[in-house]
Amino acid sequence: MRYFEGYRCGNCERDVPAGSAAGECPSCSGPLLARYDLGILKRNVTREEFYGPGRGIWRFRDLLPVYSREISLGEGNTPLIEAPALASTAGCGRLYIKNEALNPTGSFKARGMAAAVSRLVDLGARAGVIPSAGNAGLALAAYGAAAGLAARIYIPSVTPEGVEEECAAYGADVRTIEGILPDAARAMADDGFEEGEFAISTFREPGRVEGKKTMAFEIEDELDGRTPRWIIFPTGGGTGVVAFWKAYLELEELGWLAGEKPRIVAVQSEGCAPVVKAFESGAETMTTWPVPVTIASGIRVPGSRADRQVLRALRETGGTAVSVTDEAILDAAYGMARGAGIFPSPEGAATLAGLIKLTAAGTIGPEDPVVIVNTADWTRYRFMLER
Ligand SMILES: [Zn+2]
Numbered sequence: 001m002r003y004f005e006g007y008r009c010g011n012c013e014r015d016v017p018a019g020s021a022a023g024e025c026p027s028c029s030g031p032l033l034a035r036y037d038l039g040i041l042k043r044n045v046t047r048e049e050f051y052g053p054g055r056g057i058w059r060f061r062d063l064l065p066v067y068s069r070e071i072s073l074g075e076g077n078t079p080l081i082e083a084p085a086l087a088s089t090a091g092c093g094r095l096y097i098k099n100e101a102l103n104p105t106g107s108f109k110a111r112g113m114a115a116a117v118s119r120l121v122d123l124g125a126r127a128g129v130i131p132s133a134g135n136a137g138l139a140l141a142a143y144g145a146a147a148g149l150a151a152r153i154y155i156p157s158v159t160p161e162g163v164e165e166e167c168a169a170y171g172a173d174v175r176t177i178e179g180i181l182p183d184a185a186r187a188m189a190d191d192g193f194e195e196g197e198f199a200i201s202t203f204r205e206p207g208r209v210e211g212k213k214t215m216a217f218e219i220e221d222e223l224d225g226r227t228p229r230w231i232i233f234p235t236g237g238g239t240g241v242v243a244f245w246k247a248y249l250e251l252e253e254l255g256w257l258a259g260e261k262p263r264i265v266a267v268q269s270e271g272c273a274p275v276v277k278a279f280e281s282g283a284e285t286m287t288t289w290p291v292p293v294t295i296a297s298g299i300r301v302p303g304s305r306a307d308r309q310v311l312r313a314l315r316e317t318g319g320t321a322v323s324v325t326d327e328a329i330l331d332a333a334y335g336m337a338r339g340a341g342i343f344p345s346p347e348g349a350a351t352l353a354g355l356i357k358l359t360a361a362g363t364i365g366p367e368d369p370v371v372i373v374n375t376a377d378w379t380r381y382r383f384m385l386e387r
Contacts, residue, residue, distance in 0.1 A: 003041040004066045007032035007206050010309045018065065021123050023204045024305075031306040032206040033246065034065050038253045047256040051221040057111050057214040063250055064210050067118035071147045073104035075114050076214055080222045080371070083340035090352070091359035093367040096228070097342055098219060099374050105138045106377030107345075108215065112208030112239060113139035116200045117147050119207040126196030127152055131177075131184035133236075133297045134163045135376050140200065141170035152197070154184035160297060160380045180292060181301055202237035203305035209243045216247035219371055225258040229368040230319070232354050234347035234375055235266035235275050236301030238310035245313035262371070264319040266310065267354035269294030269326060274303055279314055279321035286311070295326045295383070296346035298376060320363060324353035332356065333384055336374070346381055348374030 007016040011030030016022050025032060041062055050062060057076040058064070080096050087095035100108035113136070120128050127150035130140050137153040144151035151172040155164055156179055167174045175191075177184040185201065193199065200208070220227065233240045241264055248261040266275045272292035278285065289302035304310055314321055324332075326346075333349035336342050344352075351372035358364040378384060 031203040075110040101377035107135035109139040112211040115207035115211030117143040141172035212243035213247035273323040298347040328353040344374040345376035
């Protein structure tokens with residue numbers, strides 16, 4: 001029995017059938033979000049069965065779209081590490097680090113790409129095409145290779161050293177574009193798509209959000225229903241924030257949450273903070289950040305195609321958005337390394353910097369349990385060692 005029903009546009013609510021090749025809403029280009037028959041799922045499956053045995057993201061297939069081949073490189077099952085020393089220096093209650101660096105290709109992008117590439121295989125695609133500041137491109141290259149699917153990756157020239165070569169090692173067609181991520185996206189659009197080539201950029205492909213929801217399922221499973229009060233996530237295009245929000249909405253509707261949904265926090269760098277600016281001004285949409293500058297290339301993203309959904313995720317969960325300086329990010333990277341034994345990516349370090357800022361402001365209380373997410377492996381950011 002499968003419960004996947006198709007997709008619905010997050011903006012205009014147009015329905016798009018399961019199996020459609022549309023990656024975004026055909027009416028308004030809004031993000032397509034997968035829908036499930038949660039009523040029947042709740043009747044057929046218990047919470048214990050949902051979190052039952054198995055490994056990887058596909059054990060949660062009742063809340064994932066249906067694909068004929070579930071491509072996997074062993075993504076998921078990342079550790080949730082309690083960090084009591086960091087909790088006391090940060091001034092919160094129990095603190096856990098979800099260490100996504102242990103995924104294939106070293107980042108949380110693996111979860112989304114496993115689903116996205118499985119979808120492309122079903123569509124009979126020849127190639128997946130993406131602009132990427134690093135980790136998403138690497139994940140596409142690897143999962144494409146695993147599935148026998150070609151990958152074309154547009155990499156901005158400011159991307160950390162070694163990413164292009166590593167993508168090429170998987171056999172991907174790598175094109176380096178002068179500038180930052182939007183320049184790479186423009187180059188992709190200018191080149192166009194041949195038959196069988198599909199863009200799987202952020203929010204132009206509905207599988208990626210679904211795959212990333214499994215971070216929330218693993219946290220719920222591991223904490224055995226002691227849902228954290230806060231989940232802090234570094235935010236560029238916003239897929240992770242929307243994925244957490246959607247996962248908890250589904251769990252809540254299924255009656256599988258013991259308490260309230262966690263409050264979701266988006267962390268950005270002060271040099272690129274369109275979510276924070278929109279959140280603080282009460283806006284429902286974001287304005288593109290004019291000149292994004294930060295050492296954290298994964299969140300050097302000046303806007304989001306799902307800005308309405310990202311802002312709703314923060315507001316409807318009682319969360320917030322916070323920006324931190326690059327200096328605070330570096331401090332936090334060393335703080336996490338020395339206080340918890342995890343040297344994070346700059347984006348992962350930003351979540352600790354955000355936590356410290358929010359406890360100092362009194363937003364996060366001294367008893368509040370918190371999960372922060374180290375989204376990627378640090379080794380592609382060797383400049384962090386030159387401090
Ligand atoms: Zn629409």
